[in-house]
Amino acid sequence: MFTVIAVDISGRHRIDAGYYMVCAAASVEITPTSIEKINEINTEAFLFSKPPELLDIVKIIENTAAKIKKKGALIVERGDLFNLDENLSKPMFTQEIRYQESIGERKAIELAHYVSLSTRNLLLKETGLDIRIHENDEDNIDAGDNADDNNKDGADVE
Amino acid sequence: MNPYQEAGEDAHRNVILVMRTDPDSDAEDNQRKLQEFSELTKALNDKVVDVITQERYPDRKYNVGSGKAKELAIVARDKKANRIIFYDPLSTSQIYNISKLCSEAGANCRVMDRFQLILDIFAQRATTHRSKLQVELARLRYELPNARILVSLSKKEERAGWGGLGDYEDSYEQDIKKRIARINTELKKADLEEEARRVYRHKNGFFIVSLAGYTNAGKSTLFNALVDEQTESKDMFFTTLIPKTRALIINKRKILLTDTVGFIEDLPHFLVDAFRSTLEGIYFSDMILLVVDFSEPTEHIRKKLMISHETLWEKSTSNIITVLNKSETMKPAERKKKLEELSHLIYNPIFISAKTGMGMPDLMNEIGMCLPPLVTQTISLPNNESGAAALSWFYDNGLVEEILYGKYMTFDFSATEDVMAKVNDIISKTQATL
Numbered sequence: 001m002f003t004v005i006a007v008d009i010s011g012r013h014r015i016d017a018g019y020y021m022v023c024a025a026a027s028v029e030i031t032p033t034s035i036e037k038i039n040e041i042n043t044e045a046f047l048f049s050k051p052p053e054l055l056d057i058v059k060i061i062e063n064t065a066a067k068i069k070k071k072g073a074l075i076v077e078r079g080d081l082f083n084l085d086e087n088l089s090k091p092m093f094t095q096e097i098r099y100q101e102s103i104g105e106r107k108a109i110e111l112a113h114y115v116s117l118s119t120r121n122l123l124l125k126e127t128g129l130d131i132r133i134h135e136n137d138e139d140n141i142d143a144g145d146n147a148d149d150n151n152k153d154g155a156d157v158e
Numbered sequence: 159m160n161p162y163q164e165a166g167e168d169a170h171r172n173v174i175l176v177m178r179t180d181p182d183s184d185a186e187d188n189q190r191k192l193q194e195f196s197e198l199t200k201a202l203n204d205k206v207v208d209v210i211t212q213e214r215y216p217d218r219k220y221n222v223g224s225g226k227a228k229e230l231a232i233v234a235r236d237k238k239a240n241r242i243i244f245y246d247p248l249s250t251s252q253i254y255n256i257s258k259l260c261s262e263a264g265a266n267c268r269v270m271d272r273f274q275l276i277l278d279i280f281a282q283r284a285t286t287h288r289s290k291l292q293v294e295l296a297r298l299r300y301e302l303p304n305a306r307i308l309v310s311l312s313k314k315e316e317r318a319g320w321g322g323l324g325d326y327e328d329s330y331e332q333d334i335k336k337r338i339a340r341i342n343t344e345l346k347k348a349d350l351e352e353e354a355r356r357v358y359r360h361k362n363g364f365f366i367v368s369l370a371g372y373t374n375a376g377k378s379t380l381f382n383a384l385v386d387e388q389t390e391s392k393d394m395f396f397t398t399l400i401p402k403t404r405a406l407i408i409n410k411r412k413i414l415l416t417d418t419v420g421f422i423e424d425l426p427h428f429l430v431d432a433f434r435s436t437l438e439g440i441y442f443s444d445m446i447l448l449v450v451d452f453s454e455p456t457e458h459i460r461k462k463l464m465i466s467h468e469t470l471w472e473k474s475t476s477n478i479i480t481v482l483n484k485s486e487t488m489k490p491a492e493r494k495k496k497l498e499e500l501s502h503l504i505y506n507p508i509f510i511s512a513k514t515g516m517g518m519p520d521l522m523n524e525i526g527m528c529l530p531p532l533v534t535q536t537i538s539l540p541n542n543e544s545g546a547a548a549l550s551w552f553y554d555n556g557l558v559e560e561i562l563y564g565k566y567m568t569f570d571f572s573a574t575e576d577v578m579a580k581v582n583d584i585i586s587k588t589q590a591t592l
Contacts, residue, residue: 032505101464103471
C-alpha cells in the first residue's frame with residue numbers, strides 16, 4: 001500500500017463575475033487497483049477575477065495539500081496542469097508530484113473530484129450564487145440559438 | 159486525383175514513416191513511440207524504406223514544416239514509396255496537400271495517418287461477420303467528419319459553377335450516416351446475443367477469466383499454454399482481433415478463459431467505440447489476467463501498464479492478476495528491482511514464461527485461489543431414467559463426488575451459490591431428496 005495525496009480542482013470556469021474554485025486534497029492509502037483507506041481530506045475555496053494560469057494552479061494545489069498531515073506524493077490529473085509534460089511540471093512543485101497512472105490513483109482522483117465538486121456546490125448554495133447561475137442558464141435557454149452570442153457578449157464585457 | 163487512391167497494392171509495400179514531435183517532449187518516449195509505430199507496419203507485411211522525423215509544433219498545411227514536406231515528396235519518389243504514414247492524425251486537407259506535393263514530385267503513393275494504418279490492420283484481420291462490421295463502423299466514423307471536404311477536394315476539377323456541388327457533398331455524408339445506422343442496428347443484435355451468452359455463463363456458475371494487456375505482450379502465447387491449444391500467436395501487433403474462449407480445468411473446476419484484442423496507446427475513440435462490445439467481454443469477466451512483457455525496459459512497461467490501467471479503470475470491477483510474461487530472460491535480482499520500480503502499477507504479480515512454462519503452476523494456483531467458494535450438499539436422485547437425466551445436469555454444473563448406487567443414487571454435489579439456487583427445481587422434477 002502507498003500513501004498518496006490526490007488533488008482535484010472544481011470550478012475552473014467563469015460564472016457571474018469570477019472563477020469560484022474549490023480544491024480538494026485527499027490523503028489516501030491505495031493499492032494499484034483500489035483505495036484501501038482515506039486518511040484525511042482538506043478543501044480550500046479560491047476566487048479569481050481572471051482565468052487561473054499555470055502558476056496559480058500550482059499555488060492552489062500546494063496550499064491545499066500543505067494542510068494535509070499524512071504526506072505522500074501528489075497525484076493530479078494531467079488536464080489540471082494544462083497537459084504540461086510531467087518533466088516540466090515536476091520542478092514547479094516543492095514536493096513530489098506525478099500524474100495519475102494506476103487504477104488506484106485514478107480512483108483517488110475521482111474521490112477528490114467528488115469532494116471538490118460537492119463542496120463547491122454547497123458553497124454556491126450557501127452564498128446564493130447557484131440561484132443566479134440558474135437564472136443565467138434560463139436566460140440562455142430562452143435566448144435559444146442566441147445563447148452562444150450571449151456568452152460572447154459576457155466575455156467582451158469582461 | 160483522389161488523395162485516398164492506393165497506389166501499388168502489392169504484398170510488400172514500401173513505406174515511409176513520418177513522425178513529428180513537439181519541442182521539449184521526452185526524447186526517450188518519442189523513440190519508443192517510433193519503434194512501436196514501425197512495429198505496426200510489420201503487421202501488414204510492409205517494408206519501411208525510410209523514417210523521417212522532425213521536432214516542431216504542427217503545421218496547419220502539412221503537419222510537418224513545408225520544407226520537410228517537400229523533402230518527403232522527393233524521398234518518396236526516389237525510394238519508390240507506396241505509402242507515407244504519419245504518426246499524427248492528419249486532416250483531410252493535410253492529406254490532400256501532401257498527396258499533391260508528392261504527385262508534383264513524381265511520387266505515386268498514398269498518404270495516411272496511424273489511425274488509418276490501425277484500421278487497415280484490423281480490416282485485414284477481421285474474419286467473422288461481427289468483426290468485419292466493427293471495422294466497417296470504425297472506418298465510417300473516421301470518415302464522417304471529413305466526408306464533405308473529401309468530396310469537395312475530389313471533385314475540385316469538376317465544379318460546374320457556383321453552388322453546383324452541394325448535393326454531392328450532402329448525399330455522400332448522408333450515405334455514411336445511413337450506413338452507420340444500419341451497421342449499428344446489426345451490431346446491436348450481435349451484441350445482444352453475446353450478452354445473453356455472457357449472462358448464461360455467469361448464471362450457470364462459470365468463472366470467466368480474461369486475458370488483457372498491451373498488444374504483443376504474449377496473451378495468445380499464454381492462452382495456448384494454459385488451454386494447450388494452437389491459437390495463432392506471432393511477434394506482431396494485433397494478432398488477435400476476435401476474442402476466443404476455451405474451457406480450462408483448475409482444481410477440478412471448469413473456468414472459461416478468453417483471449418482478447420490488445421490495447422494500444424492513443425487508440426482513437428471511434429475504434430474504441432466500435433470495439434466496445436469486445437472490451438465489455440473483459441470488463442464483465444470475474445478475473446483479469448493483465449499480461450505484461452516484463453523483458454522490456456522499465457519505462458516502456460510503465461507506459462504500457464498505464465495505458466492498460468486507463469482502459470480498465472472505469473468499467474472493470476474484476477480481480478486483477480498482473481502476469482509478468484517473458485521473465486525467463488532476467489535474473490531474479492533484476493526482476494526484483496524492476497518490480498520495486500513499478501510496484502505502484504503491479505498488483506498480484508506472478509512471474510511466468512508462457513514459452514518455457516516457467517511459473518505456470520503458480521499462476522494456476524493463484525487463479526484457483528480466487529475462484530468463488532463452493533457450497534456442498536448431499537443429493538439423492540431416484541435410480542431411474544429421469545434421475546439419470548438429472549445426474550447429467552449435476553455433472554455439467556458442478557463437482558459430483560463418488561456416487562453410491564442403490565434404490566437412489568446418492569452423492570455429494572459442490573457448486574457455486576448461483577447453481578445451488580437451481581438445485582431445488584431440478585430435484586422437484588425428479589422426486590429426488592436432499
